[in-house]
Amino acid sequence: MRADPLAGDPGAVGKLSGALADHQDDIRRGATKVAQAADDADEWQGASKDRFTATVGTIPPAAHRVIGRIDAAIDVLDTYADTVRRIQDDAERVRAALLTNAMESAANTVALSTANTVASADDVTEAEGRRARRLQSDADDLAATATRLQAEWDALVERRAAADRAAASGLSDGDVLGVAPSYTGTLGSMSDAAFLTAIAGMPPEVLAAQDESVAERLAGMPPAIVQAWWDGLGGRGNAGEHSAPQDALITALPAVVGNLNGVPYWARDQANRLHAQRAEAAALRTLEQARRNRDRSLGGPLGLQMQKELIREQERYDALRNFNAGARTDLNLAPSLPRQMVSFHPEEPPLGAFAVGDLDTARGVSYLVPGMGSSLADTTQYMRTASEVQRLQLRTSGEASAYVTWLGYEAPPDWLATGDPAVFREDAARAGAPALAADLAALRTTRPDVQLDVVAHSYGSTTAALALASQPGLGVHSFVTLGSAGIPTDVPNAAATHAEHMYAAQADERWNVAEFGRFWSRPRRADPAAGFGAEVLETDGSSTVNVHGLSADPKSGDIGYLDAGTKSLLGTVKATLP
Amino acid sequence: MAVLKVSYRALDQVHDALDAAKSDFCTDPELVDGGAFGAEDVTQAFATFRTAQQRSAGWLADTSRTLAQYAHDTRSHVADADDDLARKAG
Numbered sequence: 137m138r139a140d141p142l143a144g145d146p147g148a149v150g151k152l153s154g155a156l157a158d159h160q161d162d163i164r165r166g167a168t169k170v171a172q173a174a175d176d177a178d179e180w181q182g183a184s185k186d187r188f189t190a191t192v193g194t195i196p197p198a199a200h201r202v203i204g205r206i207d208a209a210i211d212v213l214d215t216y217a218d219t220v221r222r223i224q225d226d227a228e229r230v231r232a233a234l235l236t237n238a239m240e241s242a243a244n245t246v247a248l249s250t251a252n253t254v255a256s257a258d259d260v261t262e263a264e265g266r267r268a269r270r271l272q273s274d275a276d277d278l279a280a281t282a283t284r285l286q287a288e289w290d291a292l293v294e295r296r297a298a299a300d301r302a303a304a305s306g307l308s309d310g311d312v313l314g315v316a317p318s319y320t321g322t323l324g325s326m327s328d329a330a331f332l333t334a335i336a337g338m339p340p341e342v343l344a345a346q347d348e349s350v351a352e353r354l355a356g357m358p359p360a361i362v363q364a365w366w367d368g369l370g371g372r373g374n375a376g377e378h379s380a381p382q383d384a385l386i387t388a389l390p391a392v393v394g395n396l397n398g399v400p401y402w403a404r405d406q407a408n409r410l411h412a413q414r415a416e417a418a419a420l421r422t423l424e425q426a427r428r429n430r431d432r433s434l435g436g437p438l439g440l441q442m443q444k445e446l447i448r449e450q451e452r453y454d455a456l457r458n459f460n461a462g463a464r465t466d467l468n469l470a471p472s473l474p475r476q477m478v479s480f481h482p483e484e485p486p487l488g489a490f491a492v493g494d495l496d497t498a499r500g501v502s503y504l505v506p507g508m509g510s511s512l513a514d515t516t517q518y519m520r521t522a523s524e525v526q527r528l529q530l531r532t533s534g535e536a537s538a539y540v541t542w543l544g545y546e547a548p549p550d551w552l553a554t555g556d557p558a559v560f561r562e563d564a565a566r567a568g569a570p571a572l573a574a575d576l577a578a579l580r581t582t583r584p585d586v587q588l589d590v591v592a593h594s595y596g597s598t599t600a601a602l603a604l605a606s607q608p609g610l611g612v613h614s615f616v617t618l619g620s621a622g623i624p625t626d627v628p629n630a631a632a633t634h635a636e637h638m639y640a641a642q643a644d645e646r647w648n649v650a651e652f653g654r655f656w657s658r659p660r661r662a663d664p665a666a667g668f669g670a671e672v673l674e675t676d677g678s679s680t681v682n683v684h685g686l687s688a689d690p691k692s693g694d695i696g697y698l699d700a701g702t703k704s705l706l707g708t709v710k711a712t713l714p
Numbered sequence: 715m716a717v718l719k720v721s722y723r724a725l726d727q728v729h730d731a732l733d734a735a736k737s738d739f740c741t742d743p744e745l746v747d748g749g750a751f752g753a754e755d756v757t758q759a760f761a762t763f764r765t766a767q768q769r770s771a772g773w774l775a776d777t778s779r780t781l782a783q784y785a786h787d788t789r790s791h792v793a794d795a796d797d798d799l800a801r802k803a804g
Contacts, residue, residue: 144752152750152760153745163771166738170778173731177785179724181717184788186729192781197773199739204772209763216756300753309761313766344773345766387777417779465793466798480745682789 139297141227141289146208146217152183153213160210167199171477177435179340186375187406190383194400199343212306220301227292234285241278247271278424284626289613314342324349328357334367351392359581362398370494375402376459381666386410392671395479397578408477408488409463413481416456440441441534455486455512462541465516467523469530479538479575485546486512489575491525500537500587500613500714501579505572506686507621508595509550512543519685528709530671537589537712543570545599559595561641562602562624568601576603576610588713589614590635591695593686594650598661602626604633613637616673616713618704619645619684624659624669630669638666639711641673641697641704644680650684673707725789732782739775770800 174192177185183362251268254260282691306312315338320424322330323346335343335350344351366372370379376632393399394407426442426449433439463475469492494499502521506514522539529536545568548558558564579588590602590612597617604612607629615635617623619642630638642650642665654661664670675681679701688694697704746763751757 140752146751147748148748152745155745159741159743159771162738162741163774166735166774166778169731169735169738171783172786173728173735176724176727178732179719179721180728181719184720184791188784188788191777192732195735195777198770202767205770207766209767218749220752296753300751303751303753304755304759307756309764312763314770340777341770341773342766345769386774388773394716410776413783414776417783460746464787481728528738562776594787700749703747 139293139300139426141223141292142231143296144224146224147215149217149220150444153210153217156206156210156213160206163199163206165194165201167203169604170195170199180309190378191387194340194383194387198339201314201339202341203270205314208309208311209307212303212309212312215306216299216303217540219302223292223296223299225262227289227296228658230288230292233421234289237278237282237285241275241282242270244246244275244278244698248275248353265379279629281387284324286588299542311681312347314339319585324353328361329365332357332361336365336369336381336385336387338384340388343384343388347541352388354389355392355396356521357396357398359398359578360464363397363582365538366399366403372400373403374400374496378403383529390414391482395481397574398582400582401476401478401491409460411482412456412460412477412480412488415480415486417452419449419453419456423453425662426450435550451513452484452486456482459486459488459490459512459515459543461688462515462519467492467520469523469527471530472539473526473536478542479544487544488512488515489540489544489572490515490519490527490539492519493536493539495538495540495579497585498538498714499535500712501540501542501583501590502537502589502712503542503572503576505542505590505592505596505600506547506620507592507596507598508548509553510543510547510596513543516544516545518686521696522591522686524705525700525701525709525712528705529713532709533713535714538713540574542570542575544575546593551653552647557656559653560658562657562659562661564600565595565599565624567607572599572603573607573610575611577607580610587613588714589616591616591708591712592620593618594684595653596662598624601633601664604635609636611636614639614665615670616708616711617641617664617670618686618708619643619650620654620664622652622657623664624661625659628662631665636712637670638664638670639673639707640668640670641668641675641707642682643675643683643697645684646694647684657662661709673711674703677701677703719789720792722793723788725785725792728785729782729789732778732785735780736775736778739771739778742771 248271251271253269254264325336326334369381373382386403390407390410394404394411420668426446430442430446433442473493476491476495478491480488504518506518516539522541526536526539545562548564549556551557588611590600597620601623604615612635614637615633616639620640627633654663662668665672679695681695681697681702681704683694683696685696686698687696688699695702747760748758
């Protein structure tokens with residue numbers, strides 16, 4: 137398209153430049169405050185400061201890089217505004233001259249026509265002849281001027297096109313964007329190895345500025361490739377000591393790194409905590425808005441809708457808050473074990489996994505897969521329950537398996553509480569099994585020698601059985617089912633789970649919840665504690681399990697499968713002892 | 715075992731400074747070119763620059779917010795643990 141020398145508003149471009157300069161001042165102030173915060177933190181020492189120290193030092197340099205890029209953009213904009221202003225001034229002059237020329241030419245044409253008519257008469261006077269010749273000469277001069285002005289206009293069009301090209305090129309320069317657009321554009325066509333090298337070389341604030349395709353490609357990388365790449369960035373690292381590129385990846389792409397199989401679990405933990413805290417903060421804002429909307433509504437159908445929305449947002453916020461609370465909930469473990477947020481998916485419903493124990497170093501890792509009615513809102517409750525197993529393991533052998541509370545699938549609702557019959561179907565288990573299998577496979581990839589165990593409760597055993605059966609190479613040591621809601625028919629026996637050992641506990645539960653779930657399941661699911669090939673764990677004795685839950689309220693007098701004193705707890709402790 | 719030293723005042727200062735920094739990073743102006751450039755390729759390049767710059771500033775703000783929250787949580791956890799120890803000792 138032909139450039140228009142008069143298009144645009146250099147004054148408005150100048151205002152954009154001025155606003156960017158103001159924003160630079162804001163960023164500069166922010167960087168100064170972050171540096172001040174780092175100084176203030178001198179009076180804080182200990183393991184809790186490791187993560188803070190690793191990240192806080194990256195902000196001021198990043199802020200100054202951002203300021204530098206805005207500087208470069210301001211230079212481009214100011215130069216462009218000046219150039220366009222000069223072009224427009226010249227263009228106004230040429231346009232006015234062209235207009236005058238056109239008007240004079242029109243008048244001259246009329247006059248010349250009349251003069252020529254007069255001059256062609258027989259009785260033409262000498263003065264009339266001179267007039268016709270002068271008007272013809274004027275016409276020639278006007279035509280020459282028009283040609284010259286048009287050439288000047290064409291030159292202005294060229295100057296404007298050149299100014300536009302220079303501005304577009306300048307704004308797309310690596311100095312402005314942090315990375316050359318030609319480089320960003322080729323990321324998609326790079327080999328996996330070149331792509332990984334490229335993104336690891338980007339500063340965090342530039343990496344965070346990349347479009348979704350970068351995150352999506354990274355998320356789809358095989359665990360073995362990811363592991364080799366990560367280790368090449370400065371070793372496996374740990375929470376306190378790791379390389380700058382590793383820290384940049386954690387802070388710039390927390391949603392990806394947190395769930396990236398092949399990355400060490402300490403790094404996933406840091407990334408997921410960033411991601412989950414942001415999600416909780418966002419959920420709180422949405423909840424407050426929903427509350428305001430409900431308060432403003434005047435009843436009727438709209439009021440009902442607002443109330444439902446409020447309930448939904450409250451549930452989401454509660455789930456995220458409880459998940460984040462997994463980092464600090466009291467587990468009464470001595471010695472205390474580290475905690476790691478293993479995965480986090482903020483979609484609806486939010487899903488995730490939280491470990492008690494260090495998945496990068498523990499000799500044994502057990503995945504606890506809860507059943508119907510479970511959600512992130514129950515994270516701390518399941519972590520406390522699992523810690524009972526760990527407490528007994530520590531007492532027994534001085535070493536505990538790391539326990540992962542795996543809430544990575546959308547469990548069917550509790551049919552006792554809601555009447556929802558989803559638990560009788562296999563849909564939720566079949567949807568969740570691939571995610572569990574992938575997480576187990578990733579652990580096996582990064583920890584080839586680890587003892588891997590799976591403890592599944594209720595409908596969790598339905599999901600876990602499908603996951604284990606689908607991946608013969610997981611190398612699961614023990615698969616323990618507690619109050620199973622039944623094993624699908626395509627997993628016909630214990631051997632089909634490929635676990636080295638399978639154990640099953642089935643108590644005489646009040647209201648026969650698990651048995652009811654199996655009986656009404658369609659297709660009919662098997663009881664792993666009856667002729668399935670699993671070793672049966674007893675549930676009676678001095679503390680006889682009498683309810684379906686893993687743990688019961690101590691004040692109730694009831695006893696769940698993993699409550700203190702039960703044989704099923706002891707059996708689980710032994711089955712998963714590293 | 716590593717030295718543990720925590721000052722509530724220091725953690726409060728860290729939180730407040732980072733929270734204020736977050737606000738500074740968040741003050742990204744709403745810049746609409748509104749036909750200022752009069753050239754499509756310049757308009758497009760400016761939009762690309764703005765997206766990248768806003769995301770970078772977003773990273774600065776998000777990271778500051780997270781660290782502010784971390785300092786606040788650390789202070790709360792230490793206070794909780796101290797209360798818990800006092801209860802157990804009592």
